[in-house]
Amino acid sequence: MDLHRHLRSPALSILVLATCFSASQARHHKEMANNTEFVSVNYVVLDEQPDLGPWSDWSLPSSCSRSCGGGVAFQSRNCRHGSACQGPAKRYFSCNTMHCPPGSKDFRSEQCSKFDTQDFGGNLYEWIPYTKGANDCELNCMPRGKRFNGFTTKMVDGTRCNDETFDVCVEGRCMPVGCDFFLGSSLREDKCRDCGGDNSGCITVTEIISFETDLSDAEPGYNDLLLIPAGATNIFIRELKDANNYLAIRNGNNSFYLNGNFNINYPEDFHFAGTVFHYERQPNSFLLGSAVIRALGPTNESLYIALLYHEDRKGEGIEYEYSFSKEEQSDDSDHYFWVTHNFSECSSPCGGGSQNRTLGCAKKSDNSAVSLRLCNPVKRPATTQRCNEETCDPEWFVSLWSQFRRVYCLQKISNRMTVIEDDVCVKKHGEKPIATHQPCNEER
Structure with a gap:
């Protein structure tokens, strides 16, 4: 909704002021205006001193600094004549938060x-x-x-502070903006970029690839390191120490986006796979350097991270992390496939057991075994499954004698031993064993 356009109506301005700016802290509100939902509005102040008046009433909102993409408007107030006031003279809020039309200039x-x-x-x-x-x-x-x-x-005002957050500039200061695009909002994205999410729907993959153990058989040239699936978010890749090697990125059609065909790109921002990849490489000498690659995502295709390998740097490696939704559907451009082995025997003959199996990853072109990192994690087969779910027969549990012993009826249900009514065991095994006493020490 175009907030500035609606604020031109005096009646609606009163509604907005009454519902959105009634306190000094940023707040969320929803109202109905002309049968259209009025989205939540927050405000921020630059002067955070306690509010001491007497102040005049807040003015009508200013014009919006942007026509789309999230601008900033403000209200002002004056200290009443002859008084000493403390607190903000202006408060700022988001306006025109709708996306700009496709093709609009940054x-x-x-x-x-x-x-x-x-x-x-x-x-x-x-x-x-x-x-x-x-x-x-x-x-x-x-x-x-x-x-x-x-x-x-x-x-x-309203210019994004950077490409990594929703925060915007207000009077020359970077001010927080929530993922709902409102100044002062506390809503944040989770690792899957779900606004207000709690990461419960996310899978996060993080690992360090060691030169000594994982790349011991690396050959000069391009070596695939891992696959980042379509839909991946918050991608981070970092070389741990300087080396004469270069990280590269290609897609499933063998088209390189970064450092491909033995041509090395300068560090800059690259737009591909539906997101922006920030490529940084800090040189330590003419050849040695270490790279960092970051992208918010989500990506719209699977990507392979490769290493243009020149030398062995033992004891060093490459760190990476990315997340994806548990419900993500991946594309079919993978060059590698999962290999499944047979499940083990069931851990229990009845009452619910489990079976396990190991996985492998192979190259489609020649079926050779490769690292599991190169197979698509979205398509990863299950490694465990339930088995022998049928209920076990009930049985009497009888403890050792002391002055008495414990006797009760047990049955294995859902892989757990559960105490049940004695009548079930009586029907299956007959009379309940004696539990109260037995003759002892009868010798004279």
Whole structure:
């Protein structure tokens, strides 16, 4: 819903103010306006001192800083004449949170492009954002194809602080935005990027690939390390120490997106597989370096992480992590397949037991065994199953004698011994054994 458009109505403005801005803390509200659900609205303040007046009433909302993609509007108030007030004079809230139309220009790029018509040293340039500055909310613009900054100014409110979060700039400060796209919201994504989720529907895979144990047979050239399935989120891959090797990424059709065909890419952001991959490589010398690859996802195709291998660096390795939904449906472009072995014998003849089996992974082209990391985890077969679920016969349990002994009827149900009514054992085995006493020490 276009919040700014609806706030132009005085009557609706009163409704929004009465329901959304009644306290100093960010709050969630839902109201109905013209039979359309009014989405939750929060606000934030930059001055967090205790609120001491007397203040005037809050003004009507300002115009929205953006027409789409999540802008910022504010309300202001004044300290009444002759008084000393404490607390915020402005409060800020999100507006126009709907997605921009497909093909819309990036908002940061749009701000830099306004300098395209300005003379700079006697020349005109096409200005693009430089995003490696110290302040995320400072707009730094550089000419395309050049390596110097030309314009620096404050970011327009509502500009994303970075590509990794929903946070936006407000008056030159990066302010928290929830995954519901509202300033001050406490809602966050879980590892599967489910807004407000608790990771209960996620599977997270994390491991360290060791050169010494896992890559002992690596050959010079490209070596597949692992498969990241379609739908993967929060992808993180890191070389643990500097080496003369390079991480590479390809898809199931053997098309490389990063460092393919023995051509090494410069560190930058790459758009592929439906998300943005941030590739960083910190060089330690002319050849040695260590790389970090990050992507929020979700990916829209399966990807293979490979290593362009040049040298053995014993005692070092590659760390990785990613998550995917338990209900994720993967594509069928895999070059490797799961190998299942026979289940073991059932652990119990009745009452519910279990069987186990081991898994392998093989290459489709020649059926050779490879690491389990290369098989699609979304398609991983089960390694355990239930067996012999039929109920066991009841039986008497009889303890050893002391002055008395314990006797009760037991039956194995769902792989657990359960005490049941004595009548069941009586029907199956006859009279209940004596439990109270027996003759003892009768010698004279």
